[in-house]
Every structure is written in structure tokens, then in C-alpha cells.
Amino acid sequence: MKKIIMALGVTSALLTSAPIWADSSSASAPTSSAAVSEVTANNVAASVSTPTPQPAPASTATSKLDTGDTAWVLISTALVLLMTIPGIALFYGGMVRKKNVLGIMAHSLIATALVSVVWVAVGYTLAFDAGNAFIGGFSKAMLSGIGLDTLQGTIPEILFVIFQMTFAIITVAIISGSVAERMKFGAFVAFTTLWIIVVYAPIAHWVWGGGWLAADGALDFAGGTVVHINSGVAGLVAAYMLGKRVGFGKESMAPHNLTLTVIGAGLLWVGWFGFNGGSALGANGGAAYALVTTQVAAAAAAISWSLIEKLVRGKTSVLGIASGGVAGLVVITPAAGYVTVAGSLIMGLLGGVICFWGTTALKRFLKVDDSLDAFGLHAVGGIAGAILTGVFASSFIMGDKAPTNMAHQLWVQSQGVLATIAYSAVCTFIILKVIDVVIGIRVSHDDERMGLDLSQHGERIE
Numbered sequence: 254m255k256k257i258i259m260a261l262g263v264t265s266a267l268l269t270s271a272p273i274w275a276d277s278s279s280a281s282a283p284t285s286s287a288a289v290s291e292v293t294a295n296n297v298a299a300s301v302s303t304p305t306p307q308p309a310p311a312s313t314a315t316s317k318l319d320t321g322d323t324a325w326v327l328i329s330t331a332l333v334l335l336m337t338i339p340g341i342a343l344f345y346g347g348m349v350r351k352k353n354v355l356g357i358m359a360h361s362l363i364a365t366a367l368v369s370v371v372w373v374a375v376g377y378t379l380a381f382d383a384g385n386a387f388i389g390g391f392s393k394a395m396l397s398g399i400g401l402d403t404l405q406g407t408i409p410e411i412l413f414v415i416f417q418m419t420f421a422i423i424t425v426a427i428i429s430g431s432v433a434e435r436m437k438f439g440a441f442v443a444f445t446t447l448w449i450i451v452v453y454a455p456i457a458h459w460v461w462g463g464g465w466l467a468a469d470g471a472l473d474f475a476g477g478t479v480v481h482i483n484s485g486v487a488g489l490v491a492a493y494m495l496g497k498r499v500g501f502g503k504e505s506m507a508p509h510n511l512t513l514t515v516i517g518a519g520l521l522w523v524g525w526f527g528f529n530g531g532s533a534l535g536a537n538g539g540a541a542y543a544l545v546t547t548q549v550a551a552a553a554a555a556i557s558w559s560l561i562e563k564l565v566r567g568k569t570s571v572l573g574i575a576s577g578g579v580a581g582l583v584v585i586t587p588a589a590g591y592v593t594v595a596g597s598l599i600m601g602l603l604g605g606v607i608c609f610w611g612t613t614a615l616k617r618f619l620k621v622d623d624s625l626d627a628f629g630l631h632a633v634g635g636i637a638g639a640i641l642t643g644v645f646a647s648s649f650i651m652g653d654k655a656p657t658n659m660a661h662q663l664w665v666q667s668q669g670v671l672a673t674i675a676y677s678a679v680c681t682f683i684i685l686k687v688i689d690v691v692i693g694i695r696v697s698h699d700d701e702r703m704g705l706d707l708s709q710h711g712e713r714i715e
Contacts, residue, residue, distance in 0.1 A: 259338070259552055268560040319407035321536040326408050326416055329531025333419035336524035337361050341426040344517025344579075348572075348625050351509040354432045354703025355712055360429035360441055365422050367445045379454035380417070389458045406534055416531060417461075420476055421453055424484045431488025435498050435701055438709040440694040444684060448487065452680045456673055457484055471656050471663040471669040474543070475532040477587025477639040478673045485632020487681040489623060494685050495694060497622035499701050511571055518575035522551060525582045529589040530596035542650065545591040546597035547582065550589075553601025554581025554608070561609050569600065573609075576630065580608035583634035588642040591655075596645035600638065607637045632674075639670050 342361040346354045368376070373588040378393035393399065396414060405413040425445050432441070462475045473479060500508065508514060517587075529547045533540035558577025559569040584604030585597055592600065611633030612626040621631060643666040648655035656662035689693055700708035707713050 264315055286628075316404045317407065318409065319535070320406060322534065323409065323412060324406045325532055325536035325540060326412055326534060329527035330412070330416045332524045332527025333416070333423065334365070334533065336528065337419070337423045337426045339367050340517050340520035340524055341423065341429075342517070343513045344521060344575075345515030345625050347515070347517060348508040348512045348706045349433050350506060350704070351714060352706055354509065354714055356438070356705030356709055357429060357433050359438065359446050359682055359710060360433075361426045363438075363442060364425040364445055366427070367442065368422045368425055368449055369418060371446055371449050372421055373414070376421060376449050376454050377414050377417065378449065380457040381462045383463065385609070386468065387459065388455050388464075389462055407476065408534060412662050413534070417457070419447055420480055420528075421457075424453055424476075424480045425449065427480070427484040427627050427631055428488045428491065430627035431492040431623045432495055433624035434705060435495055435624075435695055436491075436697050437692070437694060438705070439692055440688050441689050443692070443714065444491075444694075447688075448681065451614060451684060452487065452677055453479070453483065456676065459672070460669070466665075466669045466672070469665050470656070471665050472591055472642050472656075472662070473639065473669065474590040474642075475529045475586045475589045477583075477635045477642065478669050481583050481586060481631040481635030482639065482670060482673045483635075483677045485628045485630070485635060486628035486677040488620075489621060489632065490678050490681040491685060492621050492623045492628070494682070494689070496620075498624065499698060501622050508572065515571060515575055518578060522582065523553070524577055525586075528582075529586060533590055537588055539650075545594055546589050546592055547585055549594055550585035550597040550601030551578045551581035553598050554578060554584065554605035557602045557605030558609050559605075563608050565609075565613075576608070576612070576626070580604050580634050583608070583631055584598065584638040584641070587635070587638045589644060591642060591647065591651055592645040593647045593649055600641050600645060604634055604637055605642065608634045636670050639666050642666060658692045 338361055342358040345357045345361070348374065349357050362682045373396055375391070375394055377396065378391055379389045380393065382389035382393045384390040396411070399410050399414065401409070401411070403410040423450065428448075429441070455464075456463045457479050460471060460479050466473075466478075469480075500506070509693060526544050530540045530544045533543055555574050555577035558573055558580060562573040581601040581604050584607075585592075586602050588596070588600060595697055608630050612629030615633065616623060616626070616629055619628075621628075640663065643656065643659065643662040646656050646662065685694055696705065704713070
């Protein structure tokens, strides 16, 4: 718990004097990119002949480029980007009212553009450069020192940079689901820029960049904490700060076009193979096994969500099947490279039920207008996945790197969950409060009634 409290102290440091943190050192901090590589959860590779993931070799003078690994991560990078544009854009676009379709899609588009620039400027170095236990340094700002021959394991580091960039992009895009139909576009632009630097990069460093959670042994294969809990909690805070939509609970706010949502869900499902499979950072058995666990968990969650919806509401909706599939994908994300197929099946079945509860009963209890259920799906699913990873992490997959004490591993996983929730919530609140004071975060009543397509972008769908 002491480390969780210390992590919160990074908030003020990043907002006022980030270079001080970056230049400071700690006794346990990694001292080279090789050290970062050894503890990066995304850097898991496996031999082609066995399904046992192993950490990719550190970037040293003896490291050798593997063209097969490079080709797979190139493809995975494209698949993960596909998840945001057009995946999230269509998934969310179909669920809002017609007058806000372009507005919500614009969030995914601008997130892709802004995060790409911020990531290469300072995001990557803060997440993956050697620094201290809480934040990276600045030696890789603007990708300084990363050349054609610089390796991250068996792939070019420049490829690792853009692969990780796509994760940062989709994390911000997920948050837009909580603020749909009422947030100023300019406020979202400012929020995205600050949030990637202040929130996303430090948490990525904790887990994948040689930070304190990695040192403690936290398992997060592809982003249960870094992406899903982080974005879901930020979305919840933003939803509370913005307030409920005009007419919420009194007027119909039904999705205007579920066809778009189903197409978006399909793109997310396919893209997730790059999200989870690509996180093995190699064309090997570990990547293939991650694809299988991903598929099984998504399918199981779609089934369990459908069944529970049938029992509760009398019918299984198309939106429910799509949401169930996404729930399973979220739940398996931190565990995809660590659990057996049987483990992924159980996680998927549980995930569908848990996320159904998160988007219905829990949402009503919280009395929040989380417009498109970013919290109920991503934060709740991410929390469940992170904890269940500690339960189902298997020596069959991980070999001698598997946890030997489940109780201890569950405590480590819980620390990661609590630290991510606390840090993301506090920082998101501060960022939005500052933006609200400067330019305001919510559109006017009249602009909201008009719809964000017209009021924010001067366009509309006929």
C-alpha cells in the first residue's frame, strides 16, 4: 500500500516538474533498455516448438533481428490500429443518437492523430526509457537514439514504438464512450494530450517499462490494467464531472444504428488478435496460444452474456451478444499469454456475467451516465481479468516463470488494480478540473439539444 500512496505523489510531480522525476533514480530502477526489456510484460516470446512464453532477449550487441517476429508484429500493429479506426468509431457510432454519430467518431479520429504525435515526442520515453520505479526518463524523447538497427528483443525498437503507440491510442478512444454526446470537442483534445503524458505513460512504465509493478511480479500480458482499468476509471470520473445528458432517464436514448455497432464489434474482435497475439512480440507458439485463448474467452463471454440477458430480460439482444464478446476480450487481455485454454474458457464465462452486472446493476447503483458503458465493460472487465489472471496463470504455459504462491500473486494483482484505479482517478479529475476552469468541458444545453455533429463540427448525417 505504501507504493500505491507513493504512486499518487507522481501526480503533482508530473503536472509541475516532470523532468525532476525523469532525472531522479532509485536503487531498483533499470539502468538500460536491456533491463526494461526483461521486465516488460508485452515482451514475451516463446520457442516455436512449445507453447511456453519466455521473455524476449534484451537489446544487446548480440541480439539478432528475426524477420518472422518482425513481420508478425508489423501485422499486429495494423490490427490494433484497426481496433480504433474504424473499430471503436463504428462500435460507439452505432450506439449514440443520430445527431451525435460524427461527434463520437471524431473522438476516435482525433485520438489517433494526437496520441501519435504525443507518443513519439514524449509518451514513449516516459513509458519505456530507464528512469525510476514510477516514470521513465527523457533520453528517448522524439525517439532519440532509436535507429534502423536498434533492437527490442528480436524486432526493431522503432516497430515496438508504433506497436505500443496503437495501445495508447485505443485507450483514449475507449474513454470517449463515457463522455459521448455532451463533451466539448476542444476539451477532449486538451484532455487527450495531457492524459497520455500524465496518466497513461506512467502506468505503462509501472507495468511494462521496468516500473514497480513489474518488479513486484504483476502479470499483465496485453493491457488489463494499463489499457482497460485505466480507461474505464478515467471514463467514470469524466462522466461524473460532466454530469448526465439532458433528458437522461426521461427520453429515449436508444442506439440509432446497431448495424454499425455489430460491424465495429467484429473489427474489434479481429483486431484483438493483434492486441493479444502481437504482445508475444514474436511469431511463435506463445502468440498462437494467445490467439486461441482470446478467441475462446470472447466466445464464452458472448454466450454467458446472452444466457444471463435471456434470464433477466426474456430476450437475447444483438447488442448483448456484441457486448459479451467485447467483455470476454477485455477479461482475457491481461491473461492471454499466461493461461491455458480451459482457464480462458472459465474466464470468458465469468467475464460475460460480471460485465453484464457492471453495465446494469452496478451502473444503476453508481447513478452515473456512463453513456456507452466504458466503465462497465472495460474497468469492470479489466479488474476481473487482472484478478483472475492470478488464479489461472499456469506453469503449463509459463514454465518456471509461473507464480508458485497464488495468494501472494493475488495480492500483487490487487495492488496493481488499486494503484491504477487511484492514480487514474485522481489525475483524471485534476486534468479535467483544470480544463473546465480554462475552457469548460461540457457543451451548452442548446448545443447538446442540437447535437454535437452540428454544434461542434458543423456537419450532420441526412
